[in-house]
Amino acid sequence: MAILPSQITGVSMETFEELIKQCIQHFERQRFSTGRINMYRFLWLKKLMPYMIKESVPYYDASVGEKFLRTIVTGDIISRYQDDIIRSVNFLNEFQETGTISSHHFKPLERELSGPIGLAMEQFLLHLGALRRTQKTVSEYRRALYRLFIYLESKQIQCLQAISETHIVTFLSTSTNNKALIISSIRFFLQYLHKEHLLENDLSLVFDGYKYSRSEKLPSVYSKSEVLQIEASIQRSDATGKRNYAMMLLATRLGLRASDIAHLSFSNIDWEESTITLCQYKTGNDIKLPLLTAVGEALIDYLKYGRKNSESDKVFLFTIAPFSPMTKSSVSNMFCRIIEASKVDVRGRRHGAHAMRHSLACRFLENKESMPVISEALGHRSTETTMSYLRIDLESLNQCALHVPPVSSSFYEQKGGVFYE
Structure with a gap:
């Protein structure tokens, strides 16, 4: 029998394990493989529950799962391990809310931009929409801004005026994936802040001396x-x-x-x-x-x-x-x-x-x-x-290659060969 949402809203630590048990029983009825069920059980009991204990969180709900995921996934490149964790939390949230699991694939991780800095980022994304940027482009900018947002949050930067050139340079030095996208996105965002008088100094100037070259690559082919x-x-x-x-x-x-x-x-x-x-x-x-x-x-x-x-x-x-x-x-x-x-x-x-x-x-x-x-x-x-x-x-x-004619030894010996020593 599935759990009713009214019965499990705000699950305490004692009943958190019961929620997991009920969810696993649902997996078994849906013919999930034993290996996958065991993986989800492990992630819930050995990853999610220790996080709740460490953070002194007495009750589980979707917001707890979201905060837990933000400690696991901080960039836009998601590994298979992170993929499984996101999936496990989304399954648990859906089951807690509805008493069932309707879909196999997980929902993308919500990249919430909150506070004064997050509000400015959201305004910038709306500005991109007004510029007729595609939804895909706006999503790419959101991923880049979210990485900067998480970094600033880790440094306890709460307002735009507290952002310095040092923060931007240090953030770039810690970024390894999609660096060209990160640079272009953050530069445009900083230019927007200065133009809209949200930031007194134009921090985008920090990129003027920064060069990122991407070498031309041949397509990978197989015989x-x-x-x-x-x-x-x-x-x-x-x-x-x-x-x-x-x-x-x-x-x-x-x-x-x-x-x-x-x-x-x-x-x-x-x-x-x-x-x-x-x-x-x-x-x-x-x-x-x-x-x-x-x-x-x-x-x-x-x-x-x-x-x-x-x-x-x-x-x-x-x-x-x-x-x-x-x-x-x-x-x-x-x-x-x-x-x-x-x-x-x-x-x-x-x-x-x-x-x-x-x-x-x-x-x-x-x-x-x-x-x-x-x-x-x-x-x-x-x-x-x-x-x-x-x-x-x-x-x-x-x-198409041209034949290179041989060069006689006299060419290299002219004037005593002083130019070819």
């Missing part, structure tokens, strides 16, 4: 034999293997991005015409691809013998209860794990869905396909985007 080795390494004896193999072929044979694989619906597949037609999640452009025999057979094998019963129109589902649709991040993580386990040497190369897309482009170039054909196959808006792949066509680049 045909390596791609075949990766595909063959997937064990297709169970539901997870059948699903993963079908998703992998969509990337290696058709060049689909992780986001498009995750969002693939039954309506996108025309079995009679043997085509896949979809609107690309990244670009919003429509693309029509042939449903290759190997890809079609992999999809049929998964749909007949691997996919769980679900009312979802998405093709690919998680293989653990409650069997919700896959997400972009889960597809990307799956690709990384498969490629790492395939024993292909990945040193110095990225190993995700996009690497498989780059590798397919490389096969096109090896087969002397024209730029328009490659552009259409990959769903690029223009051939200019496709031109970036020319950097990995080493065979054609070698053909």
Whole structure:
């Protein structure tokens, strides 16, 4: 019997364990795996409960879980361990509030910006919206500002006037991930504060002498034999293997991005015409691809013998209860794990869905396909985007190399060779 919200609002330490017990029983009824249930039990009893005891928190509610998460996740890069903790807290909060758990995936961590500094940050984000910045861009700015907000909070900075150049420089020195985004976001925010007379000094000037260069990188590609080795390494004896193999072929044979694989619906597949037609999640452009025999057979094998019963129109589902649709991040993580386990040497190369897309482009170039054909196959808006792949066509680049004529020894010996000593 599920707990009623009125029975458990404000759970004391004594009944906190009972809440956990009831939630675990719900997991068991929903056919969650034993390993996952044990993981959640461990996180609740060995991580969350010690936090409550340390902070002398007598009752548990969603606000306690939120404060606990803020001690665990401080940046915008979330590890798998942090992912599990966020998921466990969101499950517990939902069960405490409703007596059930409706979804498998977790809600994004709320990045609450409070106090005078947080209010100024929220006003700045509204300003970005007025400038017609996209929602994605505003979210990226929020992540960057949240990192600065947490840093200032840790230094007990409560108002804008207390922020100094030293704080900004020190914050930058502690930032390692997405540094270019952090710099541009904080600079624009500080310029906004000065322009709106919220800050007397223009602290953005601290960035004038700061240079952050990002070196040009070649796309990571894998040879045909390596791609075949990766595909063959997937064990297709169970539901997870059948699903993963079908998703992998969509990337290696058709060049689909992780986001498009995750969002693939039954309506996108025309079995009679043997085509896949979809609107690309990244670009919003429509693309029509042939449903290759190997890809079609992999999809049929998964749909007949691997996919769980679900009312979802998405093709690919998680293989653990409650069997919700896959997400972009889960597809990307799956690709990384498969490629790492395939024993292909990945040193110095990225190993995700996009690497498989780059590798397919490389096969096109090896087969002397024209730029328009490659552009259409990959769903690029223009051939200019496709031109970036020319950097990995080493065979054609070698053909463009000019022959360097030999230089006689007399050239180096002229005037006694004093210029070449």
